[in-house]
């Protein structure tokens with residue numbers, strides 16, 4: 001039993017009820033996890049430089065490679081940190097001093113890639129299509145043809161800020177045809193969207209534990225061809241902690257982590273990967289899409305409009321426009337009070353409502369959410385326009 005005092009010390013005040021509230025997370029990660037994943041937090045404490053930790057890391061590296069579609073010529077590298085850590089490790093490590101990166105830009109997470117390149121002073125070019133707009137591959141083709149100095153291309157597979165699924169296979173084919181190297185932020189895609197690093201010509205694939213792989217936050221990873229990872233030895237690192245080549249050489253050749261890994265998050269990812277590979281990615285995609293479809297049909301019946309046309313949407317995220325009489329902040333708070341956490345959008349889409357059906361969510365939970373949504377809307381409409389709530 002946890003004593004009252006110590007529990008009050010570690011549990012956030014809002015969660016200090018008995019029993020603690022179970023929040024249904026409809027944000028795009030971290031997600032609600034399977035109890036078999038949560039159970040690994042009871043596994044023994046281990047030293048990260050002992051054989052048992054080496055075995056854990058080897059297993060996770062092998063399974064993340066498999067889930068990305070990599071074979072014997074590919075390797076995984078695991079890192080401590082959220083998805084952005086792995087993204088920054090790739091972006092800062094793979095572009096040589098005389099290279100340049102083309103960022104395909106149609107949302108918030110492409111902007112993050114652009115920010116990382118800028119922070120590291122790497123030569124870059126942004127190709128902007130506009131938020132919510134699909135890539136124009138003819139423009140990509142023309143830019144690559146015109147500028148041979150662009151050695152690398154970066155794209156986000158699932159642009160989580162809008163729910164847009166960008167076409168990895170088509171971009172991969174184009175980038176390979178131009179003989180350039182492709183970096184893919186697959187952080188909110190891997191585990192639930194079609195992705196095959198071999199068939200899609202992806203050189204650097206970035207993923208994380210706590211989105212569609214349904215693990216716990218704290219660890220992220222990269223999957224890449226071994227020969228590309230070996231070549232990193234020729235690029236001087238721009239950071240010490242996120243030196244991808246250093247992490248690879250340590251994990252691959254010394255069978256040991258470079259720095260202290262997030263051991264418990266790795267146990268959880270190992271278990272979560274087993275569950276993902278057993279379910280299969282196509283089946284998980286259908287599970288997420290089925291729940292998203294339930295949400296979409298219900299909200300559309302109530303007059304809400306999805307931001308994107310159906311053919312552009314990823315399986316797991318839908319952004320809805322809210323009518324003027326439904327303010328996002330109040331809607332969020334009413335749903336939270338009922339146990340459901342929805343998510344907003346970053347500027348310029350602030351005020352819109354994002355609903356993710358990632359993670360372990362039962363159909364019954366989705367239906368309970370939709371009932372709570374209807375109740376929140378009815379209460380807001382009955383209360384009439386509040387000061388400050390009217391559309392600006």
Ligand SMILES: *Cc1c(COP(=O)(O)O)cnc(C)c1O
Pocket residue numbers: 028029082083084085087109156158159160185186187188208
């Ligand atoms: C979540 C996410 C990230 C990384 O966010 P972290 O908070 O660092 O995990 C990066 N790219 C995309 C597309 C994402 O959805």
